[in-house]
Amino acid sequence: MASDDQRALLVAYLQEGDARARDRLVEDMMPLVRSLANRYAGRGEPTEDLVQVGAIGLVKAIDRFELEKGVELSTYAVPTIVGEIRRHFRDRTWAIHVPRRLKELSMRLARMRDELSAELGRSPTVAELAEAVGVDEEEAIDALEASKAYAPRSLDQPYDEDEPGRVPGLADEELGYESLERGSVVRQGLDALDERERRIIVLRFLRGMSQSEIAAEVGISQMHVSRLLRKALEVMRGRLEEPEVTA
């Protein structure tokens, strides 16, 4: 819409109370609202809801617009539209839902990682995982990272359940644990691990098994192997990392 026409409509609405003029303005500026709503899309709120909320912001901006100020309506409206969308998230999603959503997504991704590995005969890419689960890559990366936090008991996920004491299979000597130099940091570090963690370290670094092979051998998910490996390496360095703050 040409600037003059837009101005005429604003005058008609703001000075003469012509409601149809406002409708016309809103209609004309919906692409802006959609464009802004799309920037917040994919966060767990349907885009159409965001568009509607953004439209409310647009209407507010039009109502508050001051003709004398000489600024373009679209520039003026952006903060109000964005503000409404953000408030929508604040009221509905962020404080409560993000941690839960991330955790649920982590579980789905962990399961999908094992499924796709079996199906493809190799570890899936992030793109493949994201598509399989139906989220964008960034969200997948975030959730995959969250899986690696040293989950305290309360966050144990059913899929990853396995009894702490259960360590089937070969004795440490057979796995080559004894072959490590006694004075080495790694040997000292291994001594600090529990049986299962030690077994996983030995399988990975002495036997050279891949994480997926270890997962199959020990009977847990690859995500769990990843998490245990990470934790074990940190313990071995004599430093237990704080769990990542993911929520």
Added chain:
Amino acid sequence: MRGRVVLEVPAKAEYLLLARLAATSVGRSAGASEETIADLKLAITEAVANAVRHAYPEGTPGRITVELVTAPERLEIVVSDTGRGLTEADVALPDDDGPAEGGMGLSIIRAIADEVELTPGPDGQGTRVRFACVL
């Protein structure tokens, strides 16, 4: 936790993801709420996308620098490039065809962050967008 993280990437759209991830990670380390992190990501997206679009002529290599500085109660971000500097597109107001991408990007950053400052880069080369979010 005080600290300064600097990420430098080629000025290509596919690296926007890395800037967003850096903001997520630094934001979480700084104890920002999820809402603030979402805002940070949006603001960084606008600033970096703008640099990708405008800083360097089509086909020429160029880099974008994203600095994230955490201080108590505050997270400051600076997105800079050494390209052709502020152009009309960066500060353009919307026109008949709708909002100019650059202008809208800046409007969004201003709507979200505090202390938004747009200046030429060092030695007058390129552009520097600085903004901060209160934690």
Added chain:
Amino acid sequence: MNDVVSLTLPTGPGWTGVAELVLAGLGARLDLPYDRIDELQLATRAALSDAVGPDVRVDATAGPDAVDVRLGPLVADAAADPGRRRVLDALADRVELDPVEDGVTWAVLTFARGGAR
């Protein structure tokens, strides 16, 4: 011309997560299989624990066949312990340490791309 992604961050365990998340993003863009990304992160975290000085730099170069991650400055005897070196050697496809200069060294970890596409 290979793309280079550089990251400078404070040394210390609290900051390695930033490098890991950014590298995950790079790995995703390069279509690395996820277990490769995971081991790239583990190796980087392990190497970063040898960082010396207030800041450490991580330069990731994406070549057609491999990703090289160069990081430093690290303590002169980084990965000198054979067990520790074994961990890095197992995680990365190749590990190279620069000659020690001014009491510090830099490491280059190479991760082959192969696989996915």
